[in-house]
Structure formats: structure tokens, C-alpha cells
Amino acid sequence: MAEVSLQNISRRYGDQVALDDVTMTVPDGAFVVLLGPTGAGKTTTLRMVSGLDKPDVGKVLINGEDVSRHTPAQRNVAMVFQQYSLYPHLSVRQNLAFPLKSPMLRTPEDEITRKVAEVAETLQISHKLDNKATELSGGEMQRVSIGRALVRDLQIYLMDEPLSSLDAKLRSDLRIVLKRIQTSLGATMLYVTHDQIEAMTMATHVGVLDHGKLVQFGPPREIYQNPVSIYAASRLGSPKINILPADVFPAAPGGAHSIGLRPEHIGIGEGAETRVVRVEHLGDQTRLHLSLNGHDLITLTDPHSPLAKGDTLRISPQSPLYFDANGDRIT
Amino acid sequence: MSGFSVTEPSRRQKWIAGVLVITYALVTIMPLLWIIATGFKSPEDAISYPPKVVFQPSLEGYVNLFSSRTRITESMQETLQPAETWYDQVARDSGTVIVGASRYGQRFLNSVVIGFGSTFLAIVFGTTAAYAFSRFKVPLKDDLLFFILSTRMMPPIAVAIPIFLMFRQLGLNDTKLGMILLYTAVNLSLSVWLLKGFIDEIPFEYEEAALIDGYTRFQAFYKVVLPQAATGIASTAIFCLIFAWNEYAFAVLLTSGNAQTAPPFIPTIIGVGGQDWPAVAAGATIFLIPVMIFTILLRKHLLRGITFGAVRK
């Protein structure tokens, strides 16, 4: 059982605002993906929960208990650092065993051996166990770093872009592994990623951060379909949502400044006339780059589309999103 | 093609470098060889001019160093038993008889206790202070660091008189504890500054990782920082030991018997009938050995340490 709750957390570094009045309740067993560009405050959020950093204002609660004064060890969380932070004077095996050997746990030796072997197997680094931590590739370091979090069966895991240095194959393997482990432990996860697939497939909740503000928090589907702003809408979806002036199509509601159209929300056949600028055949889908009165947009069509550069076609919006001049959603 | 390259040095460059290094090594090692050789000379050979390069080796210097002797008078000659040991025999050959051990052994032991004791303390206090300066918000940090360094800016002997008076009040004159404390204090500025440099090089992230992994701040220091600072600690320890081991001025002033170290003692070795140069040289030679062993043991660290962490990423 671990419900994590941030209440009105603010944190500044000098005159940089890292977190600005963030309130968020992460239910027990939730998998929260934090989204936002570099500098949005994702890492700072994880550091607040871990206790490595303290808020200027606000409280952190774990299971309703105020842990603001607890040390990281007392909070009993595991964290995968963005920069790996493997102990350079230790071997991979010793790195993985390190949390189990803490004075708090004092795990018996045979239990350590078993756990380390199991985690190494899961992360496909068994053959590197006797390497020094500094004698690894970036992807291997990252897996050791994940392993160091997973050797302990905890209730709260914090992972800061844990799969970013892995190649596509490993990344998709480990995505499934991590999700499986999290589900089977019933653990609560806070997870930072820039990867669309990770966000959509792993998350039960997505938190969108913008310059230290939590602008939207909810299930990924909801944020995808019902974003509160252009900013939130642009965080999810690949190719990205098309943002055009509201008046390129008729029937825009009053006050609408821009229209947001997901690539799959563009009907082909009738409506405004566009020119095909580029066709990308990706195998399972085909991306059409279109030009509408000088505005670029991307849509999807079936894999065997005969369309070619220079063709014209008519399009119309389906379930469009409208935003005002500030980029906030109106309908 | 110029002979300048950042890649592999040419044969000629290697040759020139080799000659330079060997020449330099010969120049610096000459006095050392001289001392070692003198230790094995007879007193006459030791002061002969021109100096003898080839000589009849003798252990007289070493025997004299460790023993106190008296000249054999004619009246003694009749009652004297034959020499029982080889060192007795060496003494007899030069017309003396051993009447007991000299004080060199005890002075040497003082040097060991005071040298290693003060080095140990300078490292313990230096490491903890350097860690605090490196990691915590210490009020007036820069001023404190400057103050610590400033204790090194004047020659230590400039403060000898106040220290002498202080020691007399505190009953620390001519005690090993007094000398250990004094050398620790003098070495602390060096150890704090050197070690702070090394600890600054160790990113704080490793300690954060240890905090997450269930360790306390102190355990993180012990388990994560110390092992990574080993190089710096080893090279700092060598510098501290060399200072404490060779220190002469304070030792002359503050010790006379009980706690006297080897450096002020060695030059006072008087043989029967004048300065006993072979014994002095033997004393100096033996005195070199502990620092040499210590340095060789830590050499691997020293070489990396001297580059001040430049090899780290």
C-alpha cells in the first residue's frame, strides 16, 4: 500500500522556479508518467518524493503520513537516476547488492546472491556482473541502475528516464518487464519519460508539467482526448497534434484562436482543398504531409495509399479541439 | 617534418628524454648514495680526502650507532674476556668495548610513534573537515579555509616561542603526545586543502544514491566517499608523514630526552674521540627506511594522486 500525495509543493533554486504549487495525489498501485520538456520540473518532483530535496512550501504525504521530515532511507523508496550514478569503485554485482546490504536491511548473503542473479537475469546483464561499473556501455549502466532499484521489493519506485539510453529492442523488452514487475508488486510508480509509447502503454496516470506547474493530471486517454491546453495536447501523440488557425475550417466557435487536429482526426474526401507535400510509407501506416493554405499538417492514411507528392485532396476536421489565444482549451 | 608530435614520441625523443631523466636521477641520488656508503666506511675512510669511492666495508658505523662503548684502557686489557658476538668483535677491533645499548633505538621508535600518530590524526581530522567544507554550508567557509591555510604562510619556527611556553604550561614539553598534537596541527592545513580538492571531485550524486539505497549520511560518507577518496588520502598521508618524519626545528626546541625524535638525535652521535660520521650516516640511512616503505606501499595511489584527480572524467 502506498499512496503518494504532494500538497502545494513549491521549490525554487535562486530565481529559477522548479516547482510551482504542485498538488497531485498518486493512488496506490498507480503508474504515473510525468511529461514535460527539459527543465519542466520532472526530476525535481521525483526528488521531493524521495526526500533528496525538500520543498520550500508544501508537504509530501505517503499513505496519509507527512514524511516531509523523513530522510530518504526512512521513506523507503527506490530511485533510478537520470545520470545512472553507479558507484564507480564497485563492480556491477556489488552495485546491485548495495541496497540489500544497507544497515536497514542486512540481507543474508545467500538471499543477496539469489536476488542479484534474478535481477541481472531480468535486465539481461548477467554476463557483466563482474565488470567494474565504469567498464560498461551507457545502456548497460542504465540497466544496472534500474537493477539497483529493483533488487528491493518496495512500494514506491521513482524512475527518471530509465530506458532512454537503450536501443529500441531492449527498450520495448524492458518496458514490458517494468510494467509487469510494477503490477505484480502492486507498487506505486513515478516515471519520467519522453517516449510516447512508454507514456501511453505503461501509464495509468499522466502528469503534465509546464515550467514547474502541474497543468493536467489524469489517465493518458483522457489527456489525449481532452487536453486542457495546446501545451498538454502536444505532449502526447506521435505524430504530434496539428495546430492550425481556427478559421481555416468553417464553423469555429466564438473566441477560438486555433484548432487542434490529431493526425487520425482528419477526414479525407471532402472539405478544404490541400496539396500533398510528402508521403512517408512506414509499413503499418502511411503519413501524409499536407499543405493547407500554406499551413503544414500531418495525417495518416492506409499503408497502400496510391497518393503521391503534388496530388490534391480535400480534408475536413473530425472531433476537433479548439483553443483560445492563450492556448487554453475552449471546447 | 618537425620532430614535434602529440602522438608517439620518436626514437630520438625517447633517447633524449631517457638521458635527461637518468642524469637528473643521478644528481639527486648522489647525496643519498654518499650517505649510504659513508655508513659502511671506517671513521678514517669517512673523512679521508679525496673521498674514497672504493673502500674496505665495515660495520663499525652501525655497531657504534646502536651501542655505547668505552675505550679499552691498559688496566682493562688483562681482565677482558674474549669477544662473544660479532658486534663485540667489531668494537674490540677499534679499541673499544660495548657497555650497553645506545639511545638510537628509542629515538627511532619515538619518530615512528610521533610520525605515524600525527599523520593518522591529520588524515582523520583532515578528511572529516574537508568533507564538511566540501559538502555543507559552513558559515564563513572561505574565511575559515583561508585561515586554515594561513597557518602555513609563515615558517613554523616563527611561532616556536609561544608554542614552547604553551607546552610548558600544559606539561606537554618533551612528551610524545605534545609532538603528535603539534605535527597534527601543522599538517592539518595541508591535509584539509588537499583532501577538499579530492572530495570536491567526487560528485554528490553517489551519496544521494546511497541515501536512497537505505544508508545514512555518515554511512554514505564511509561506504561511498572514503573508498573513492583513497587516492587522495594516500598521497596526503605521504606528504604529512614526510613532514612529521623530517621535522627538525620544533623537535630540537621541544624535545630533549623522553620524546626526542631521530632528526635532532642523529647529529649528536659522538664517537669516542670526536664526531662519529659513519654512525651518523648509518643512523640517517636507517631513518630513511620507514618513509621509503610507506611511500612504496602507497606509490600506486601517489602517482594518480599527484595529478589531482585529472584522470577522473
Ligand SMILES: Nc1ncnc2c1ncn2[C@@H]1O[C@H](COP(=O)(O)OP(=O)(O)O)[C@@H](O)[C@H]1O
Ligand atoms: N540543484 C539545482 N540548482 C539550480 N537549479 C536547479 C537545480 N535543480 C533543478 N534546477 C532548475 O529547476 C528547473 C527544473 O529542473 P528539473 O526538475 O531537473 O527539470 P526536468 O527534470 O524536467 O528536466 C530547471 O530550470 C533547472 O534548471
Ligand SMILES: [Mg+2]
Ligand atoms: Mg530531469
